[in-house]
Amino acid sequence: MWRGWRDVLGRLGFETAALDAKLLTGHALGLDALALATREQEQVSDEQAANVAELLQRRMTGESVARILGEKEFYGLPFWLNVATLEPRPDTELLVDLAIEALPQGGRLLDLGTGTGCIPIAVLANRADAEGIATDIALDAMTMARENAERNGVQGRLEFALGNWFEALDLGYSGRDGGEGFDLITSNPPYIASDVVETLDPEVRAFDPRLALDGGPDGLGPYRIIAAGAARHLKPGGQVLVEIGYDQGESVSALFAEHGLTEILVHKDLNGLDRVISAHHLKDE
Numbered sequence: 460m461w462r463g464w465r466d467v468l469g470r471l472g473f474e475t476a477a478l479d480a481k482l483l484t485g486h487a488l489g490l491d492a493l494a495l496a497t498r499e500q501e502q503v504s505d506e507q508a509a510n511v512a513e514l515l516q517r518r519m520t521g522e523s524v525a526r527i528l529g530e531k532e533f534y535g536l537p538f539w540l541n542v543a544t545l546e547p548r549p550d551t552e553l554l555v556d557l558a559i560e561a562l563p564q565g566g567r568l569l570d571l572g573t574g575t576g577c578i579p580i581a582v583l584a585n586r587a588d589a590e591g592i593a594t595d596i597a598l599d600a601m602t603m604a605r606e607n608a609e610r611n612g613v614q615g616r617l618e619f620a621l622g623n624w625f626e627a628l629d630l631g632y633s634g635r636d637g638g639e640g641f642d643l644i645t646s647n648p649p650y651i652a653s654d655v656v657e658t659l660d661p662e663v664r665a666f667d668p669r670l671a672l673d674g675g676p677d678g679l680g681p682y683r684i685i686a687a688g689a690a691r692h693l694k695p696g697g698q699v700l701v702e703i704g705y706d707q708g709e710s711v712s713a714l715f716a717e718h719g720l721t722e723i724l725v726h727k728d729l730n731g732l733d734r735v736i737s738a739h740h741l742k743d744e
């Protein structure tokens with residue numbers, strides 16, 4: 460039956476019509492790819508057909524397959540999604556690569572605006588010696604991140620703090636920075652200017668939480684806060700890594716420099732676009 464839906468999606472211009480139809484049909488029927496292929500001739504009940512149609516109709520309104528399935532793979536690991544979380548993007552894997560490399564042995568990480576928890580969970584899953592804290596201002600995102608930490612087996616090494624950027628750390632976490640500061644701060648904050656959010660693809664605007672996208676009038680609001688607070692929360696020699704929009708390399712570098720961070724580098728993604736900024740806190744404050 461997925462072939463019929465593939466044709467419908469194809470006629471509507473969905474580039475991944477076949478894959479989308481297979482994944483959603485399989486999900487609605489509780490069949491994996493192999494079962495879907497081998498049981499193609501079997502009759503489905505009216506109820507099953509209605510379940511398939513419901514998911515495909517959601518896809519037709521522009522909702523992504525990952526949102527409909529409620530999960531997305533990132534850095535080779537599975538993450539649940541909910542309405543409060545952004546879908547982890549492949550672009551963000553560069554930040555995770557750099558974080559895994561940057562953390563010293565036994566290092567402590569702070570991830571600001573964690574969403575699904577994809578950044579710290581992927582880092583800790585690859586660094587069994589490290590631990591960290593993840594923050595978000597959205598309670599539902601934090602709940603999802605906790606479940607994802609358990610799903611990926613890092614719950615014993617990742618703590619959560621709800622609140623506004625660094626202020627979350629004052630609101631009753633157990634002090635896992637040991638009072639000395641963190642070795643690494645990571646963040647993929649909202650970085651789209653408010654008026655640009657209005658012009659995004661309907662798919663993004665309708666289904667991604669605005670809190671995860673809107674970086675204020677010039678898109679730099681969260682970077683100002685992170686740049687201003689980084690040195691205070693980093694150990695001497697500690698590093699901050701932030702994801703940026705392709706045209707924000709210069710302005711975000713300038714913010715970090717303004718706040719005394721050094722060795723500021725802009726890292727390009729596989730498409731050759733500016734994607735991550737790293738900066739160091741070299742001296743004691």
Ligand SMILES: C[S@@+](CC[C@H](N)C(=O)[O-])C[C@H]1O[C@@H](n2cnc3c(N)ncnc32)[C@H](O)[C@@H]1O
Pocket residue numbers: 543544545546547548551571572573574575576577578594595596597600622623624646647648649650670671672
């Ligand atoms: C672009 S999303 C990134 C989510 C996740 N880190 C990722 O890479 O997929 C930004 C996240 O920042 C959170 N956020 C927005 N405003 C915040 C604030 N004032 N304090 C803390 N987190 C905030 C949002 O809820 C969202 O989860």
